[in-house]
Amino acid sequence: MASVTVYGTPLSPAVSRVLACLFEKDVDFKLAPVDMAKGQHKSPDFLKLQPFGQVPAFQDELTTVFESRAICKYICNKYPEKGNQTLMGGRDGGLLAQTSVDQWLEAEGQSFNPPSSALVFQLAFAPMFGFKQDPAAIEQNEAKLANVLDVYDRRLGESKFLAGDDFTLADLAHLPNGHILVSKNEDLFMSRKNVGRWWVEISARPAWKKVVEMQNAPLG
């Protein structure tokens, strides 16, 4: 019985971030498609769920939540006993473990996300939707992302995953954009020894593979 509905398409990086979390936590859900080509995300009904007119939105019997990272935290808080129990730092880790996850989740949101999203748009979505690519934007964002990945490479030389010894939301948050970027330019990640090791490991997780299957599933 699924009281959980996620609104959006698995091809959206932000939606796939939430799906990865739901699969990690073994929480059943229903995916309600949002037809962005027809502007459904700007319809009055959808704006009641997500006032910025973006996907994903998440609804259960208790509340409606938006912003993918907030949704992931809610899922972890609501289902502490289900599935992966170390996504937010683990039950015995306490405040320090939780804080480390928060720190690296912020690093993803503030430092990794902007240049990686710009590159995902330029390298994947622009050609897909017939927009012209901007070589200057590609170059600038690759340079910014390279600096971020250099920091990650040093961190991942000392720590198995970003927040510590366990895979957490901080790593998971990188899967959507990472997946697209590695398919377009594997060098960015794989030329850095520790980032490459980390990427191979996190992208091999069964929960992420289920998300990729959903992304590759034929429409209709």
Next chain:
Amino acid sequence: MAGVKIYGKPISTCTARVLLCLEEVGAEYQLVSINMPSGEHKGPAHLARNPFGQIPALEDGDLVLFESRAISKYVLRKYKESGTDLLKEGNLAESAMVEVWLEAESQQYNPAISPIVWQSLIVPKMYGGTPDQAIIDSSLEKLKKVLEVYEARLSKSKYLAGNFFSLADLSHFPFTRYLMITPYASVFESYPHVKAWWEDITSRPAFKKVSAGMLDS
């Protein structure tokens, strides 16, 4: 409880975010100044605290933290016995709303407002440069769309996460404080509920104290 150390500057937006939390919970802290013009933030001592070479960083015993929103949560959790509850972690639905509007600040509000503050205030004042009006103009359009959403929300809810003041509201303070000393402050006039919310949160003693350490022009 021994106090924490914050490495940063009182005029810095992200440092101010953390100082606000410390003031709200009434914690003891020491602010250690980082000399940005001399590049201290990119030197090895500070990179050991914040590998991205940014301010603020927090030190609490052996714990070292970066990212102001993560530091803010740490401070609020550490001092939750103070009676100031800006995270509502005891309530699933309320804490969800705090996270939603904190993410909205991070992902919608901040990307729209920070280029305006950066170009119109920081570039000329700190770097002696010329503001890029095209960036300011396109950011203002983005900010107006965000403020429309906030206006609708704050027409139904006294604060962003609900009828309680939270970290979600607090997190908006630093860049908004600086927008208010640029020519673009008037954009808030078109959004009366947002303006009323701003006047309410800035009347808090913690806000007045931290504001006094920030730039006035």
